[in-house]
Amino acid sequence: MNLMKGSTWGYLINGTFNGILGDMIKGIVDFGATPFQYKPERLDVCEYTVQTWLARPCFIFRHPKKDDLSNPFLKPFEQRVWYWIALFGFVNWALLYLTAKIEKIINWKPLINTLDSHPASETALITSAAICQQGLSDGPRLFSGRIVFLSLFLWGFLLYQFYSASVVGSLLAKKPRWINTLKDLADSNLEIGIEDIAYNYDFFATTTDPVAQRLYNEKVAVNKKRKKLPYYSAEEGIARMKNGGFAFHVDVATAYKIIEETFTAAEICDLVEIQLFPPKHTATATARYSPFKKMVTYGMRQIVERGMARRLRHIWMHRRPQCPESHSEEPVPVILAEFSPALFLLTCGCCFSTIVMITEMIVQRKHRLEPENHLTGVFTQKSPSALSESSRKFEDISSPIDPDEVKFSAN
Template sequence: MSIEEYLQDHTTKALDSMTKFGFAILSHLGDIFNFTMDIEETSFWDQVTENGTHLGMVGILHRSEADISATPALLFKERAILIKAIHPVWPWRTCFMFRSMASRVSDEFIRPFSTKSWIVTAVVVTISVIVLGLTLKVELVKDRFNTWIEVGLVATGIMCQQGSLLIPTSISSRLVVLNLLYFSILIYNYYSASVVSAQLNQPPEKMNDSMHQLAQSNLQIAAEPITYTNFGLTAQKDWEIKEFYVKRWKPLADRTRYIPLEEGFARVAKGGFAYHTDPNTGYPYVERLFTNQMICELTEVHLFRPQMMSLSGRHNSPFTEMAKIGALKLSSAGLLTRQQKRWMARKPMCIRDSFILQSISILTTAPAFIILFVGIFLASVICIWENLIFKSQDSSK
């Protein structure tokens, strides 16, 4: 197809989306001011040869071979001398995309109650043990429950809803046991409800938007083969970018550093992999390859901070002021925003309701297993200790 047909082809908007957007804006300007365009194509924004000549779009505008660029570009000090910014039109950013997956032991089994709630619970149980022990002393129960340790075990069994061998006879001891039973039921209901609610509504733990944290992570790294990726890593003066470049990017070989989009997002979907690209290029792959849960786990760490790209023109061009006025008219009329929404890729939406029922990983249940194994270990040690004491006492007799 011709270049004009390609720039208006919305079915391939993921390819050259910002150029197609810029062409749409220039088409609106042409309708307002009644001019036509003769399009010249180039493969890159700017490239400086050994003799200092600028090639690409910047060079074309600087040499007055064209008046206005259809592709938005970033304007910085070096380019400001060569070209003139007309109007900021395209929100631009690039980022590393990866899945934030659970990588630590969950604290859901401790978190349902605050520290104050745990302390008050312990105080209530301690008071109940003291009152129960005193009532048993008054009742002269000497056959089995004649020590404070045994009374504590009885109270612990009741709190854990495991029952008790104690059959209280007096009203006072029965009231204490009933109080413990009701208290344990209420605590158990609140506790279990909180654990279930936390599991259903727990948001995924995502990394901060920090290149430092990405450099410290164990994620594998790769990028889409874009011309400005290596420039962004070497030209920016931010200490996080420098740390990431030295620690993670520089040691990579070129064959592993740049991989195609399809392969990159297929590895992102598997997990443990961070892929750098423009979201307008990457989001269509996310919608096609990711499940809803994967979309909710998707995390972005920006290499270039979000900023606006501008349409550019050559200095002293009669069209520059005309394009400024036209861009302001498009902005005030809402056409600029409409074209942005039309050509920018839609960010995939995370719908949490569709995956409420999900598998619980071993990391989530690790505290329960830890408590179980610690209890088994302590019980075994105490059992061996009791048997040794019993045998030593029996031999002494």
């Protein structure tokens, strides 16, 4: 028996088969020691004998702890609840503003705080403070306004309790796994890698599954950002998968052994599997009309019936690594990427307040300069001749009076 290593099983390319099946057609090979998938086009060039192996390749990845597709600051409430919160806050602001205006009309007093001088902005700050659980020094003096004030802060307190309890509970509870289907994987931000083996190339070249085609076009095909196809060896792909954020399509018979030897218990517990295509039944094959077909069939049946095939499967195919029962998930900390919306909001507020402050300084400076310019203009409005005439009159008034020139008249 002369054993030779083929480059691939054999796939139909441009009307001809390559690999082992191509050698069978040429008469170089009589039968294959490796099993073949059942494919309709192969029935014309080979004959299958006994089914010996079930190939089960799939996507394996460490499930991410956080869902990057949603904003963590908006998670505790549904979108409709946020709308109701905004509406109720606006109603409370309107009621506070109305009571402040009525208080100014009924109980007229000199302006002693900002609630009297700027009721609109001050009531808006009171509403925001109630929602954010912050206090204010000013408050309404009428009983109606105080009732609105107290109800607003009580509502804000309950709202804050629900919000904070939901956030803390989400950090302590076991995280749900939202990537469960091939479509979920295509929608996620995980990178994709494929084992560099012939049947993966053939699948993507011949599949009609729209989800698989979309996955290939978005995460596998070459584009401006991806300069080469993400095909890796089993060792390299699993090493990238170990770091997280990477889904690798590989046969479980190859992957389980490497995972069991290199992954920690926490990393094993994060693993998720998603099928790209159903498991493939494989069987040994001989050349069409080969005289060795009966001999190979009889020998393979003996191997299967005597239990040798089952024993070899236990040797070659590792069992799936199990997550230990003693493993307990630790609370997931809030990472910078999730906290970034809060930092962005704070930065926007600081920038906006700085711009408003500069604008106010410019306006105030302009108002201070206007009275000075007005007084200066009063003294510069008269002409030089008018000024000289005024000075002569002033000299006449201030000149000494001669007593001899003064005449008195008596009645």
